[in-house]
Amino acid sequence: MNVRKIVTVVEEIHTEGGREVSRPARVAVVAAVIENPWAGQGFVEDLTPGIDANASDLGALLAPAVLDALESPAEAYGKAAIVGLDGEVEHGSALIHTLKFGDHFRKAANATTLLPAVEKRGPAGIVFDIPLKHITDATIRSHHQSIEVRISDAPHPNEIVIALAAAAQGRPQQRLAPLSTEQ
Amino acid sequence: MQERIKDRPDDSIGLRKLVLYRDVVLTEAGEAPAQPARRASVAAVIRNPWVGVGPSADLSEQQGQVAPVLAKLLTERLIGALGGVDEIESFGKAAIVGTAGEIEHAGALIHTPYFGNLVREFLQGESIICFADTRAEAGETLIVPLWHKTHAATRSHYQTISARVSDAPRADEIVVIAAASTGPRPHPRIGDRMTDPVVSTETLEVVPS
Numbered sequence: 001m002n003v004r005k006i007v008t009v010v011e012e013i014h015t016e017g018g019r020e021v022s023r024p025a026r027v028a029v030v031a032a033v034i035e036n037p038w039a040g041q042g043f044v045e046d047l048t049p050g051i052d053a054n055a056s057d058l059g060a061l062l063a064p065a066v067l068d069a070l071e072s073p074a075e076a077y078g079k080a081a082i083v084g085l086d087g088e089v090e091h092g093s094a095l096i097h098t099l100k101f102g103d104h105f106r107k108a109a110n111a112t113t114l115l116p117a118v119e120k121r122g123p124a125g126i127v128f129d130i131p132l133k134h135i136t137d138a139t140i141r142s143h144h145q146s147i148e149v150r151i152s153d154a155p156h157p158n159e160i161v162i163a164l165a166a167a168a169q170g171r172p173q174q175r176l177a178p179l180s181t182e183q
Numbered sequence: 184m185q186e187r188i189k190d191r192p193d194d195s196i197g198l199r200k201l202v203l204y205r206d207v208v209l210t211e212a213g214e215a216p217a218q219p220a221r222r223a224s225v226a227a228v229i230r231n232p233w234v235g236v237g238p239s240a241d242l243s244e245q246q247g248q249v250a251p252v253l254a255k256l257l258t259e260r261l262i263g264a265l266g267g268v269d270e271i272e273s274f275g276k277a278a279i280v281g282t283a284g285e286i287e288h289a290g291a292l293i294h295t296p297y298f299g300n301l302v303r304e305f306l307q308g309e310s311i312i313c314f315a316d317t318r319a320e321a322g323e324t325l326i327v328p329l330w331h332k333t334h335a336a337t338r339s340h341y342q343t344i345s346a347r348v349s350d351a352p353r354a355d356e357i358v359v360i361a362a363a364s365t366g367p368r369p370h371p372r373i374g375d376r377m378t379d380p381v382v383s384t385e386t387l388e389v390v391p392s
Contacts, residue, residue: 003209008264010203020194024201125324127349148349151206152324 001054002035003061004159007151008069016172025172027147028069029130030062031080031163036087037095039158047094055095059104062164067108072168074109076143078132080163083121084155092119092160105164111135115164124153130165139179142170196249197230199356201256202348205264211369220366221270222344224327225260227253227359228351231284233291242291250297257361258305268307270365273340275329276302277315277360281352289316292359302361308332321350327362339371340364 013025037050044050067074079102081092095101102115116131116138127150134143147165155161205223208216232245262268276299278289292298299312313328313335324347331337346360384390 004211005206005208008203008205010201012201012203014198014200016199150324150345150347152345 001037001057004033004035005154006065007031007033007154008065009147009149010069011147013172019173021172023169025167025169026070026072027132027145027165027167028066029147029149029163029165030066030069031149031151031161032058032061033151033154033159033161034058036084036091036158036160038088038091039086047090051094051098051100055098055100056104058095058162059101062162063104063108066105066164066166070166070168074111074135074166075169076132076134076145076167077105077109077111077115078117078130078146078165079105079115080118080128080130080149080161080165082126082128082155082161082163083119084157084159085121085123086157087121087160089119089121092121092162095160095162106135109135109166113138122155124156125150130163132165132167134170140170141176141179142174143167145171196227196252197232198256199228199230200348200351201228201260202226203260203264204344204346206344208369214370216369218366220272220364220369221265222329222342222362222364223261223264224344224346224360224362225257225264226346226348226351227257228348228356229253229359231281231288231352231355231357233285233288234283234355238285238287242287246291246295247297250292250295251301253292253359254298254301254305254361257359258302261306261361261363265363265365268305271306271363272331272366273329273342273364274302274306274308274310274312274332275314275327275344275362276312277325277327277346277362279316279323279325279352279358279360280318281354281356282318282320283354284318284357286316286318289318289357289359292357298359303332306332306363310335319352321352322347325360327360329362329364332363336376338373338375339367342368
């Protein structure tokens, strides 16, 4: 796995809707900019060898890093794969939509649910939103949220940005009725 | 001075959010840098204290109240993100004022001793701090220049970092940014003042016309 750079973003919201947030709301993202393992190979039918060679290492790299950056236990999480223009979205999906990748984060965060994801293709500097949901119950509405990320010089056409996001809480000032009240 | 810098920035400066961006380059042009540098920016989104006051208003009072709090807050976060003040080799600063403000308001927060002197002191630098400023809608990317904190002419440390807050500044807000790096560009090799030949129109064989 050839990693060009690692990017960390931490947002901390102190007021929202004009009111103070009782404990500043933190969301962290750590992204690795890697060479697309299938770059320059034309249409590769079987992605398994590339997945086996990279997905677990990526999960092991990013999961502890994003929890370190958050500096709190994660209550919500999500993931992203942003493929450079010469690759397929399938290449990004291959790296993040496998237990080899996600289990590192689930284990590190004591989580059980599937990680919500964004997959897209674009030029360097593309803006992408990572969706986050609760780590043990994806129906908990208070924790549905997203964070916007941009890396000015990535992904290059032959690269993929792989990212994990973690939130220490739900939305600031969350006050929606739970799903159960509508059932 | 430090006792007078308040601990509750939310109240004292109208702080809405803080955004940290940090990157580390592991390979550049296919090779690992000899000195891998961590670079970071910290952006604070605050209420513009001067919205609606008009161009003749004296900016000094709020400048003295707000800028020192920002200097302390932003440098604390930078130092934390980059592994200690001794690690930091270069620095820069920037501000983006929302569309209901003047560029002068951004300048009032970053171009005076209430910010610059304190950032320099907290980051243990000596150089003038290079800067960028603009007025823009929320989500604008600003390229923040950095140079060496004690030897500004050190060419290896001329670099920039992008800073952007997706939902700021609102029209009545200002984004104030401090940025720093723990080292030079990934593969610096464009010499320095000590190694430069004398270059003038007389020394060049081909003079631009």
